Amino acid sequence: DQDEEKLQEYMDELEFLAYTAGATVEKRFTQKLSQPDSKTFVGSGKALEIKDYVKENEIGTIIFDDELSPSQLKNLERELEVKILDRTNLILDIFAQRAQTSYARTQVELAQYEYLLPRLTRMWTHLERQRGGIGMRGPGETEIETDRRIIRDRISLLKDKLKIIDKQMATQRNNRGKMVRVALVGYTNVGKSTLMNALSKSEVFAENKLFATLDTTVRKVVIGNLPFLLTDTVGFIRKLPTQLVESFKSTLDEVREADLLIHVVDISHESFEDHIDSVNQILQEIDAHKKPMVMVFNKIDDFSYERKDDDDLTPSTKKNISLEEWTKTWMAKSKFPTVFISALTKENFPEMKRLIYDEVMKIHISRFPYND
Ligand code: GDP
Incomplete structure (x- = not known):
């Protein structure tokens, strides 16, 4: 059934995220609820089932595919007596591992503290209730109050630091002159860095893990005799934590200020349609959805679907689809x-280059109308 398929695809992605963070997944639990339980996210029966499994198999961590509210997190930790991660936490963790420059590290640290702050608060109110509130102000209170103050100070420090870097980066972008700016956008792991390398003959880190790219890379690319600037940006993902969208402002500014977007899609991924939607949604969030765009459907060498009828592609065994057939699909x-x-394999690169050339040329001509 279709819902079940979707669910497993989401779980596949979560498992891949977990693997990227360095964890091995032993078991999946899913549950259909009309809405998540406000106290424990999953129902109480399911919570018990998870608890038993965790105890029996000495599981160290449980990961939820959603952002849990501070109280859900607290309740679950108490109930299941095991470390709980939610989707946001997991993604933040991966970003923290991947951050290479001090700029990326600052951005991630800010996002992490912003995630943490309300969760400390909740921990405190929960403690307060346990101790009976007024008149029971033990060391716990001062400790948490101190923690909160330290974190708030740290947050404003990081924000100041980012403001300065943002300004520097804006100046840098301005100094790049009038050259046409093209940004690669797409879901994480679709092949943006690989494409960047192929187009610019540079060596950008590409890896079959999520979020190999955190910092933007800008390269000068020449197609025909037309030079332009190509930027590789952080990969998008379903339910990208809002804290990250906020703190990766400068990275996303590259997208916001680009003249042309190259939207790369991993056609071999069973959820590629959802990925396209997620990317478009984030583009809308950062107000970059009205830009000229080129759709690049990548990984045709690894495609494993077969055509059921004229327009419908259904997962099946591996089949080679000719380029001509591709041009008949809805994509x-x-x-x-x-x-x-x-x-x-660089299959069909000449065609792609011609397309990009045409689009860049249009922008170039509008900018330098009197040349040639
Ligand atoms: P990014 O996260 O979008 O930058 O993706 P990467 O460029 O890091 O690529 C993710 C993974 O997909 C890597 O393992 C690449 O080798 C692989 N990849 C990229 N392009 C292709 C392609 O055209 N075909 C196949 N089969 N794999 C690809």
Whole structure:
């Protein structure tokens, strides 16, 4: 059934995130509820089932595929007596591992503290209730109050630091002059860095893990005799923590200020349609959805679907689809110029380059109307 399929795809992604963070997944639990339980996210029966399994198999951590409210987190920790991570926490953790420059580290640290702060508060109110509130102000209170103050100070310090860097980066972007700016956007792990390397002959870190790229890389690329600036940006993901969208402002500014977006899609991924939606949604959130765009459907070498009827692609055994067949799918009917490629084998690169050239040229001509 379709819902079940979706659910397993989401769990696949969560498992991949967990793997990226360095964990091994032993078991999946799913549950259908009309809405999450306000106290424990899952129902009490399910919580017991999880608890038994955790005890029996000496599981160290439980990961939830959603952001838990501070009280849900607290309740679950108490109930299950094991470390609980939610989706936001997990993504923040991966970002923390991946941050290489001091800028990225500052951004991640800020996002982490903003995630932590309300959770400390809740821990405190929970403690307060346990101790009976007024008149019971023990060391716990002062400790948490101190923690909160330290964290708030740290947050404002980090914000100041980021403001300064943001300004520097804005100046840098301004100094790049009038050259056309193109940004690669797409879901995480779709092949943006691989494409960047192939187009700019540079060595950008590409890896089959999520979020290999945290910092933006800008390269000068020349197609034909037309130079432009190409930027590789942080990969998007479903339910990207809002704290991250906020603190990665400068990184996303590259997208916001680009003249043209190259939206890369991993066609071999069973959820690629959802990925397209997620990316478009984030583009809308950062007000970059009205820009000219080129759709690049990547990984055609690794495609494993078969065509059921004219327009419908259903997962099946591996089948080679010819380029001509690709152009008959719904993907090719997008309102944006569209191309099907493999960044790995470089199949259909000339076509992609021609498309990008045409789009960049349009912008170039509007900017330098009197040349040639
Ligand atoms: P990014 O996160 O979007 O920057 O993706 P990467 O460029 O890091 O690529 C993610 C993974 O997909 C890596 O293991 C790449 O080798 C692989 N990859 C990228 N392009 C292709 C392609 O065209 N075909 C196949 N089969 N794999 C690809």
